[in-house]
Amino acid sequence: MRLPKFTFWKTIMTVVLLAGAYATVLRYTRGLGASTNLSDRFPWGLWIGFDVMCGVMLAAGGFTLTATVYIFNLERFRPIIRPTVLTAFLGYVLVVVALLFDLGRPYRIWHPLVMWNPHSVMFEVAWCVTLYTTVLALEFAPIVFERLNLEKALRIQHAIVIPLVILGVLLSTLHQSSLGSLYLIVPEKLHPLWYSPLLPVFFFISAICVGLAMTIFESYMSSKAFGKQLELPLLISLGRVLVVALAVYAVLRFEDLYHRGALQYLRHPGYETNLFLLEVALGLLLPIALLMNRRIRESTGGLYLASVLVLLGFITNRLNVSITGMEASAGLHYFPKWTEIAITASIVAAGFAIFTLAVKYLPIFPEAKAPAARTRQGNASLPVAHGDFVFSQAGKA
Amino acid sequence: MSKAILYDATVCIGCRLCEKACADRNSLPYDDNVATEQVISAHKLTVVMTNGDKFMRRLCMNCQDPTCASVCPVGALRKTELGPVTYDESRCIGCRYCMLACPFGVPKYEWGKVLPRVRKCDMCADRVAAGRPTACAEACPTGATKFGDRDELIREAKDRIDKAPNQYINHIYGLEEVGGTSVLELSSVPFDLFGLHTPTEPLPMLTYRVLSRLPDIVSLGGVLLGGVWWITHRRAEVAAAEAKERQAKKDNDGNGKQ
Numbered sequence: 259m260r261l262p263k264f265t266f267w268k269t270i271m272t273v274v275l276l277a278g279a280y281a282t283v284l285r286y287t288r289g290l291g292a293s294t295n296l297s298d299r300f301p302w303g304l305w306i307g308f309d310v311m312c313g314v315m316l317a318a319g320g321f322t323l324t325a326t327v328y329i330f331n332l333e334r335f336r337p338i339i340r341p342t343v344l345t346a347f348l349g350y351v352l353v354v355v356a357l358l359f360d361l362g363r364p365y366r367i368w369h370p371l372v373m374w375n376p377h378s379v380m381f382e383v384a385w386c387v388t389l390y391t392t393v394l395a396l397e398f399a400p401i402v403f404e405r406l407n408l409e410k411a412l413r414i415q416h417a418i419v420i421p422l423v424i425l426g427v428l429l430s431t432l433h434q435s436s437l438g439s440l441y442l443i444v445p446e447k448l449h450p451l452w453y454s455p456l457l458p459v460f461f462f463i464s465a466i467c468v469g470l471a472m473t474i475f476e477s478y479m480s481s482k483a484f485g486k487q488l489e490l491p492l493l494i495s496l497g498r499v500l501v502v503a504l505a506v507y508a509v510l511r512f513e514d515l516y517h518r519g520a521l522q523y524l525r526h527p528g529y530e531t532n533l534f535l536l537e538v539a540l541g542l543l544l545p546i547a548l549l550m551n552r553r554i555r556e557s558t559g560g561l562y563l564a565s566v567l568v569l570l571g572f573i574t575n576r577l578n579v580s581i582t583g584m585e586a587s588a589g590l591h592y593f594p595k596w597t598e599i600a601i602t603a604s605i606v607a608a609g610f611a612i613f614t615l616a617v618k619y620l621p622i623f624p625e626a627k628a629p630a631a632r633t634r635q636g637n638a639s640l641p642v643a644h645g646d647f648v649f650s651q652a653g654k655a
Numbered sequence: 656m657s658k659a660i661l662y663d664a665t666v667c668i669g670c671r672l673c674e675k676a677c678a679d680r681n682s683l684p685y686d687d688n689v690a691t692e693q694v695i696s697a698h699k700l701t702v703v704m705t706n707g708d709k710f711m712r713r714l715c716m717n718c719q720d721p722t723c724a725s726v727c728p729v730g731a732l733r734k735t736e737l738g739p740v741t742y743d744e745s746r747c748i749g750c751r752y753c754m755l756a757c758p759f760g761v762p763k764y765e766w767g768k769v770l771p772r773v774r775k776c777d778m779c780a781d782r783v784a785a786g787r788p789t790a791c792a793e794a795c796p797t798g799a800t801k802f803g804d805r806d807e808l809i810r811e812a813k814d815r816i817d818k819a820p821n822q823y824i825n826h827i828y829g830l831e832e833v834g835g836t837s838v839l840e841l842s843s844v845p846f847d848l849f850g851l852h853t854p855t856e857p858l859p860m861l862t863y864r865v866l867s868r869l870p871d872i873v874s875l876g877g878v879l880l881g882g883v884w885w886i887t888h889r890r891a892e893v894a895a896a897e898a899k900e901r902q903a904k905k906d907n908d909g910n911g912k913q
Contacts, residue, residue, distance in 0.1 A: 291766030298696065298763045301751040329880050331887035362749020362764070362771045366729075369748050373729040379862050380728035380752050382869065424880045428873055435865075442861045443726055443756045446854055458865055584755075 271607050278604025281597035285359055293597040300584070304594035307580035309356030309602055311437055312573050313349055314387070315461075315468050319476070320346025320394055321430035322469030328423040338489055340401060340622045341480055342473050347394040348612055350387065352605050359601055379439045386433035393426040401620050434465035441579055449583035450520040451534045456510070457579075463507045464541075464572050470500040471545075471568035478562045483614070486623045490558060497561050500568065501549035508542045533574065533582045541571015657837065658738040658783055659805035659829075660714075660792060661812055664842040665822055667710040667799035669703055676794035677701045677714075680779060697763040697774040701791060704849050709842075711849040712800065714791070715740065715761045715776035716829060716836035718857075723753035723762055723775075725859035731773075738805065738837040739778035747773060758833055758854050778837060805837060812839055831855050 285293040296303050319342045327335050358364040370384035396415065403411045438461030441448050454460065474493050481488040515521050524531055545564040554560030585591055594602075616622060671690055678685035683698050694713075695702050701714040717740045724732040724740060731746035732753055753762045753773060765771035779789040787793075788802035795801075801808065809830060816823045828840040834857030840846070846853065 287769065289767060289769045289771065290764075291768075297766065298754065299760070301754040301764065325880070329884045329887070331884070331891055360750075362751065363747060364749075366746075366748040369746060370728040373731075373746050375725075375727055375730040377725045377859060377863055377866065378728045378730075378752075379866060380726060380750060382866060384728055420884060424877060424884070427880055428876050431872065431876060432869060439862055439865045440752070442865065443722060443858055445856075445858070445861065446758060446852060447755075455861075 271611065274600070274603045274607045277596075277600040278607075281600040281604075282359075284597055285601065290362060293595065295592060295595045295598065297590075299588045299590055300592045302580060302584075303592055304581075304598045304602055305356050305360040307577050308573070309360070309605060310353055311576040311580050313353040313356065314434065314437060315465055315572060315576060316472055316569070317346040317349025317353075318430065318434060318465040318469035319472040320349075320397070320469070321427050322466055323473055324397060324423045325427045328420060329427065335492055338473060338477055338492060341476055341617075343394065343397050344401075344613065344616055344622055345472065345476055347391070347398045348609050348616075350391040350394055352609050353387065354391065355608075356602070356605055379436050379443070383433050383436050383440070386429045386436065390426060390429040390433065393422055393429060396422055397426065401622065405620050430465070431462060435459065435462040437461050438579075444584075444587075447584055447587040448579065449523075449530050449586060450518065451515070451523050451530055452579045452583040454514050454518060456514050460507070460511060460514075463503065463510065464575065467500060467503045467507060467541075467568055468572050470496050470503065471565040471572075474500070474561055474565040475569060478558065478565070480617070480623065484617055484623065488558060493558075493561055494556050497549050497555050497564065500564070501546055501555075504542055504546050504549075504568065508538075508546065511542075530582060530586065533578050537571055537574040537578055539571070540567050540574055545571070656736065657719075657805045658778075659803065659808050659837045659839055660717075660778065660789060661801045661803070661808040662712045662838065662840045663799050663801075663812075663815065664710050664712070664840065666797050667703065667712070668797055669705060669710045670796065671703050672794045672796060673712065673791035673800055674699070674701055674703060676790040677776070680782075680790040681774075695761065695763060697765045697772075700774060700776040706844075706848055709844050709848070711842060711846070711851070712840065713849075713851075714838060715778070716759050716832070716838045717776070717778045718833055719835040719837065720833065720857040720859055722756045722758055722833065722858040725862070726752045726756040728752065735780060735784075737780075737783050739780035739783055740775075740837075741777050741780045742773055742775060744772050749773075756858070758852060758858060805839075808839055812841055815841060828853070833857050 281293065290296060294303060294305075323335060323339055323342045326332050327339050354367075357367060361367060370381050371388060375381045397419075400412055400415050403409075403415065435458035438457035438459075441453065441457055442455065445453055474496055477489060477493055480486050512521075524534070545567045548554050548560060548564040548567070551560075554564070581592055674690065675685050677683075677700050678689070681700060683700070689699055692699055693702060693704055701712060704711045704713055717734075717738055719734070721732065721734050721740045724730075724734050728750060729746045729748055731743045732740060733743070734740050749764075749771060751764060751773075754760075754764060762773045762775045764773055779787075779791075782789060789800075792800045792802035801811075803811075809827065812827045812830075816825055816827070823841055823843055824845060826842075826846065828842070828846050828851065829836040829838050833854055
């Protein structure tokens with residue numbers, strides 16, 4: 259049963275990566291004009307809208323969960339912190355890879371670090387993403403150190419982990435919100451259903467929602483794919499926080515629409531209205547309805563479904579801000595070229611592949627290394643003991 | 656001392672010599688085909704738009720407070736003292752944020768090239784720095800495009816409207832638009848006839864308002880997060896210490912009974 263499924267995915271993966279490789283050749287030999295549907299009237303497309311906007315958003319689990327465990331000291335969430343940090347780190351690396359496709363002069367990607375313009379949101383995002391990727395690498399480092407038995411490096415990392423986490427949370431707050439601030443500069447171009455002075459606030463709160471949903475989603479997927487035990491009680495708690503965060507976001511969003519007089523646009527059905535409704539239905543209405551129901555919230559399937567809906571809803575939101583909402587003012591409909599889609603799909607596929615490899619070769623999941631810990635806390639209420647983590651291990655080693 | 660271009664559409668005869676002069680100055684090809692193009696692009700930095708018997712020039716407005724310069728992450732776009740907004744190709748990373756942000760839709764990209772540049776009119780910055788007029792102003796046979804001091808040109812534009820109020824609409828395009836621009840335009844018909852928007856608020860403040868709060872967010876956030884960590888860990892330490900005490904007491908009691 260497992261083998262044919264694996265082969266199926268392997269085939270898809272191969273096709274996607276081959277198409278991506280060919281698209282990459284086209285991109286770098288023929289230029290952006292030939293390899294994308296971008297134009298003077300529509301300079302930002304799928305690579306910015308999905309790879310960068312959604313990529314950074316989907317990596318938000320990293321700062322959400324490290325803050326939960328290290329700052330708020332909710333130790334019971336420790337068992338799921340490693341896969342989450344891994345996802346976040348991979349996410350940011352892939353965002354940088356996507357930028358190497360999208361930038362007209364990719365070999366100058368480092369320029370913002372030395373050529374400053376503090377008035378530019380893009381400059382701030384560039385710095386934050388660079389620093390935060392470094393922070394994530396350091397947060398992820400102990401997993402590698404542990405594998406290589408580098409005890410001294412582990413102790414050093416342990417000593418700086420709290421400032422590191424605080425720095426990571428601050429950097430995330432800044433650039434998650436700044437991805438929304440990028441669009442503050444286009445009050446006349448972005449459709450009123452999405453343009454708001456509160457864009458940075460919306461982007462930040464939704465990043466937290468997505469961070470929580472992504473943690474649930476990836477715990478579920480890992481339990482399926484790698485046969486790891488599911489931390490259900492932890493995920494139920496996350497689901498409870500998620501529904502509150504979604505509700506806060508929904509109230510703010512609709513209050514803002516109301517105060518700006520933008521609700522009137524909903525009276526006219528059309529392209530923008532439909533996609534707005536899709537975003538709200540997927541990301542807010544359905545998951546809130548599902549998670550409010552205790553039986554659904556406390557079931558594996560219900561939690562999984564709700565988290566997938568949140569992810570799809572906010573992916574729609576980011577695409578609406580960056581693509582849907584910009585089309586009317588540009589006077590055209592943008593749909594990505596096959597090359598753009600192939601490269602985006604390849605980047606996503608690479609993400610899954612690297613995650614799988616990392617799980618195989620590194621101690622990402624607690625079970626992999628914790629038989630002793632499990633017997634020690636055999637009567638703990640959680641399905642998996644959380645004694646195994648690098649910082650408790652490092653001290654004992 | 657800031658320089659500007661004054662374009663008076665009522666004097667323009669649509670000869671397109673400004674287009675030709677601009678192409679020559681920027682080493683761009685110019686032939687009959689290019690002449691018919693009605694939109695600015697990477698290979699045509701200025702256009703004389705035609706609507707019936709009315710004309711309107713399109714070129715970079717060289718804003719007083721340019722949105723493009725404010726959004727550029729590497730400072731490739733700059734407002735110079737003299738007025739021109741210049742583009743330093745060697746800094747540009749090709750993020751195209753300037754194209755997204757420009758309220759006039761001016762910066763264009765060399766989509767067909769493997770190593771593309773942003774292209775836009777830079778108000779002949781080199782010529783202006785050398786004390787010469789822009790190529791378009793020099794080429795204009797009727798004086799429809801005039802180069803000079805911005806303040807003087809504004810006075811002149813007001814004068815022209817006052818002297819012939821029937822000939823002009825009462826609007827100097829570029830005087831107030833996005834906080835003022837170094838290109839000023841006069842017309843006998845409304846500017847939106849040519850698709851020219853008239854946003855009056857300078858846009859850079861929209862993002863700088865948020866950006867300027869970052870130091871506050873960082874310091875406040877840092878203290879807040881550090882504080883929360885200190886409190887939650889203090890609690891855990893106290894709980895651990897109390898548990899240890901209780902254990903010690905229990906052990907003592909046990910010993911006492913024996």
